[in-house]
Amino acid sequence: MKLFLCLLSLVVLGLPRAQAEPVVAGQTLYDLPLEELVRVQVPLQADVGTRDGAHTALHAIVPTDVYTTEQLLSVGEMGLAYALAALVPGFNHPRPSIADGTDHAPPFTLRSLSPDQVLVLVNGKRLHQSSLLHTNSTIGRGSSSVDLNTIPLLAVERVEVLRDGAAAQYGSDAIAGIINIVLKGYGQTNQALLGWGRTTQGDGIQRQASLFHSTALASDGFFNITAELRDRGSSNRARPDADGQTRLHFGDADTQDGQLAWNAELPQGDTTLFSHGHLSRRHSRAGAFFRNADSDKNLPSIYPQGFLPQIAPRITDLSASFGVKGILASGSPWSLAYTAGMNDYRFFVRNSLNRSLGADSPTRFDSGSTAFVQHTLNADVQHNFGPHSLAGGYEYRRADYRIRAGEPASYTLGPDSPWYAGAQGFGGFSPDNATHAQRDSHAVYLDAKYALHPQWTVLGALRAEHYSDFGPTLNGKLAVRYQPTPQWLLRGGLSTGFRAPSLTQTGFTSTSTVLDGSALLQYGHYGVSHPVARALGAQDLKPEKSQHLTFGTVWQPSPQLTASMDGFVTEIDDRIMPTSYIAKSSLAQLSPQAQAILQQYGVEGATYFTNAVRTRTHGVDLRLDYQHDLAPGRRWHLRAAYSYAATRITGVNAAPSVLGVDMTDLVLDPYARVTLEAGQPRHSAKLWSRYSTAQYDLTFNLNYFGSYASTYGSDKVGFAAQWTLDAQLSYRLSKNTTLTVGGTNLLNTRPSQWGQTTDPIIGVGKPIAYSQYAPFGFNGAAYYLRLGVRF
Template sequence: MTRAFFTLIFTLSCVISFAQSLKVTGKVTDEKGEPLIGASVIEKGTNNGTTTDGGGNYALTVGFNNATLVVTYVGYNKIEREINGAGTQDFALTDATVLNQVTVVGSRNLNRSSADTPAPVDVIDIREVTTKQGQLDVNQLLQFAAPSFNSNRQTGSDGADHVDPASLRGLGPDQTLVLINGKRRHQSALVNLFGSRGRGNTGTDLNAIPAAAIERIEILRDGAAAQYGSDAIAGVINIVLKESVNQLTANVNAGIFKAKYRYDDKKYDGLNYNVNLNYGVKIAKKGFVNVTADYNFRDHTNRANTVDSEADLARRQFGDPKINNTAIYYNAKIPLGSNFQVYSFGGLNERSGDAYAWTRFPDDDRNIPSIYPNGFDPIITSKIKDRAVTVGVRGIWKSWDIDLSNTYGLNKFHFGVKNSLNRSFGALSQTSFDAGGFQLGQNVTNLNVTRFYKSVLQGLNLAFGAEYRTERYKIFAGERASYYNYDPTYPGGSQGFPGYSPADVTDNDRSNVGAYVDVEADITKKFLVDAALRFENYSDFGSTLNGKLGLRYKLTDALAIRGSASTGFRAPSLAQKYFNSTFTNFVNGQAVEVLLANNNSAVTKALGIPQLKQETSQNASLGITFTPASRLSVTVDGYYVKVKDRVVLTGQFSDDDEEIGDLLKALRVGKAQFFTNALSYTTTKGLDVIIAHSAPVGVGRLSTTLAANFNWMDLGPVNTSPKLAGKEDIYFDERERRFVLASAPPSKINLTFDYSVDKFSLMLRLIRFGEIKLANWDYEIDVYKPKMQTDLTLNYKVTKNFSISVGGSNILNVYPDKSLPALTESGGGWDPVQMGSNGAFFFTRLGFRF
């Protein structure tokens, strides 16, 4: 029924009349009249566009006589022109002298657009997206804008409550490489231990980058380790910062959730608001500094009251954490003479959060009634500091484009616990604790050299370069009362989140050197070949050599096929190698102390757990791009990713185990788990489909997009050590298998209608999330059936300087299917699946531009 509904609506939108269309032809040249091959010509506000041929000529059918054409070519200044009914439009672009655009990911050819790369690339205009949807942070913006991207808010997940894990194509957060302006971004110091997203993975904290500072986001949906380095197994996300000058933009956003499950009579909670400013200043004739200031507040939601019987209630507070997020970001370029420029970008982000931990009820043996006669709900606090800065020089020397840069990034988590106690200390226990934390620093020195040979074949691009990267990971201890046990007859440490002890403290580093060569050639005007080779050497994992071959063949002017095959590599993060902690887990509602031991601990050695080794991958993709009409485009891309020796969290070994039981009892923990290459392999097969159509309807324009991701994952045999032979069901049990399989819903379908008339626009979006299956603490399967979310936004441009948007996300207040709170990982009625568990969100946005 749902499939038929999507098909019917989309088909109806595609049969709209083309009566108002106009064919425009012309030529794009430089100032000297030389043709610019591969220049991009796009009808503004649509997906309708083309590129110039070998003579600089183009032909494009536009929807309106007064359409605006946008013409761009890397290294030249952009031109926007309203055609006013004229069918011939020639453009002469002026030389920008110093290159001022970031290469689109997927190709190192500076003359290549995202429309004709050998691998699928999504280009998301952040201004367009933020105007028409209520999400305020980058993770949630992409969750509902890109079907292959998945990120869910989590609760009861310790540090992951404060950083939303994100992934591409159902793989791990640490298997996606993130770039800022084409430069490698540092990862978060956090390793995710709970929840159904990113379990056992580290990832990049996208929410540290304010959406207001971003011009566009490019998502390369293809393995790219040979092009950009390790971590790019699933793909690459490149965030391009704003470069605008002499324009002040400001936005005020506010929204609130409609509360469906609460003890009290509150109908709304989870207030969100955001204020941001962006302004750019010219430096000399062609330089600039663009600065963004952003503040985002998110209040608690509470969705704990999901059951009829209090006996089934696991927590009294369950929902979004409270977050205060402040960021300042900049992007700058300063010309040096006529052919070189110095550039720099980066920013500061500080975030503080309060997240709900599990409830300790009045009669709980972890409560002290004289302190909390009604029991207590511990609050895990966080102070997250994120720093990043890139400085580089770029220019043209004898037709070579040379780019030398250095990037430093630091991410630091500092945890606290309040509304808590140390049960082993007794009635005089303090109620707030400094619990310690961890940090990750990264420094990258990068050199890229590129040259385009116009006269070789039909155009050949040669690129090569090198990179040197260092990383350092630290764990620092909390105050003594946060981790110490003063009376062994009671559990010690701060309830809700035991602090890091001196035994957990670590300080480790490593280095990596890499070199690559990339050749991209238009063999003929129809046939493109791209080949890349990359060597990397890690100080702790040795050397690897990876390659990629990509092809694109234009069968007709309307139809092209593209494909690629590559190998990849990902070294386990320093956090996966060295993280060590004791935490409290709740199994069937009962508190259990769990040791997560690193590879060098006595526990792992007793079990014969091997040292972590690198993951390797094999990627293949095949797709088509089809433009049967000037305003209709279709792309279909199938993919296959096999990851060998996948790093995961093991299941939990109990203190009755014959090998380590006595050791665990001596450490006063009930269970232990580890990071290990438990899976011999995983295979992920999938399909991305994007159909975009734009047509005049009445006095306005209707743009319709159907974007879908279908994803299937299989898990290979379990790798165990000789001492653990026969214990495969513990080493990697059914719960852990289900968490890996649930990294993404098996399908996510996004159907968007965007209708605009003069100053008014309306966006209707329907998103269908596929079925998710997880194993609960009783090892029964919790099934979260397919769900559909409906979003609606109205935008009105009051004046050229002021606009207002009102709307809602999930306006029909749809929730995932309920599960029993005492048996879920989160302790709430839902694990973090599909659209989330907060319900309908209604918002208003005011936009100013001067």
């Protein structure tokens, strides 16, 4: 916060007089002379937050940020989530490694909350989540998230980030906020990009080819299509072993993406047909833990030097929206839309073996897949009554989640080993793990905006939903905007919200079998309706419920300068968390009854999801946007932002009595508590600056990431705050050709290190220097070249 206030003071006190006079009250663009008109910057507007049309920062009832495609491309990242992490304070996107499926589709968070507590929209329509459940010790453990990197950057016109609870308007998940991705629409220029980059250590080579093409249709219609190929080589920051060889892989996965996105509108009289969507196909590969040559997990006849199993998933992601919109005779806008989304995550394992099958073991496995399908139908109508507005609608949503078994060799326990069954690195889903879960929901909503006075506006929202698995919810929102002067805005709001338990949380089951003497024992995670979980006290999951308070102000002394400050408090009840390992070895007070249940089912240990704790998150967001015309054709644009968000556990629910332990022991082991309260930086700040001329653009992006913590055993380990710096120079070789050179993390900042660690399950040394919680990864500095052509 001190950083932001210092920057604000320097900018405000040292502002030179802009050469272009601001548009005064009552003056329109039609009144401006041509030489000033061409230099006018239209204020960025956002559609999300209210349903009565786009609004600027000075007129928004709820805090909303807007990031253009030029800003997203200016930070040198190929993926949308990585670009947002470089620009948006409070947007956290670590890059974990040795975390099974999470390596290949890492989650993001907003305001230090969970990945599944952020709602993502595309053109205002809900985007589906991934079928991947993050089960390892990473940020986002126990959640399923949206994979933003499936949408090519070149297809995006802007990204709107709403920083407020909005479930009363948009439904489940909108607790931390909303990200609305707006695709390029009418009047866009065709564009192609070729990019290449690598880290300063010579790995992580990136290649990119993108093409955006827009076709004009009749009556201001358009059909835009974007195609992109991305190839990101792996990086490795593992330490060498004692003999000087680096056997472990700890770094980015080796990933190839093929992507296609479209956006289209075709006016037909008083109505308009529209469609948008994307298709993404990802092949990826990353390492698990290394198996030494003399390990009892290895067969020297197959791997004389030991082996590093590789998890190599194939991920397909598809979303498609089709609809029609128009304006009634009364002047009321309406729309009807259908959206289908699908994510299929198929696990393959390479360079591995099933030790229990002996010399007959294959070295490549199909370990099964998870799939999530979502169908959404929306009907909306809105009407203005002078300065007032009223909107209503209906939404039907159907979700389908499946687990498909892998090939037998991926999960079978063979005769040649007393150890666990299946492919090493990622054991396959067995037929007993196969799942098919479905859910329907119906929702009706009403939004009203009432102008009490030219200076006072009140927003009210009410949304009622009914889910087929847990029943009804009712949520409301009341927000007020007071504008005492044309340059100053005060705003605040109260709302309730919720997050429906994901089908991955209710239905995910993954188990492994071990041979203990003559007894077969099972361990793993069980869905809440599984007989083992039920016997151990699992109940149907309830929705997480939230309460929100926001309050803030916006100051715009001139069209060139806008500053805002917004505080917030978010309380969440019944947060869903996985239990710790339910076994006598890990829960010393486990009841004899629970031990008997484990023995009855032949289970060594089990986990499942439960509604566990209550939390409070509070914080503040500061924003500053300043643009200054230095001379004709020259412009300086500065965006400074700061975010503070702190989460605390304020209550713990009762644990199932059958276990004989309290909920603190059951879910809040040192790892879970530290991750929830301190695993993400509380403080973050961004300073983005661009100097533009007719010939070139020079951009700097300074990032501050606050301290965070992790655990080693039962000990809390803190990691220091860090700074990173990105820079980019874009030079126009001709009117339509631009050459860009840039670097990310030019300070070569690395996270704080911790010492040599040993994995308690694998039992081999992990020469890992950095925490997986590091908010900016651990690759260090990188540079890139990019050639852009407009045609």
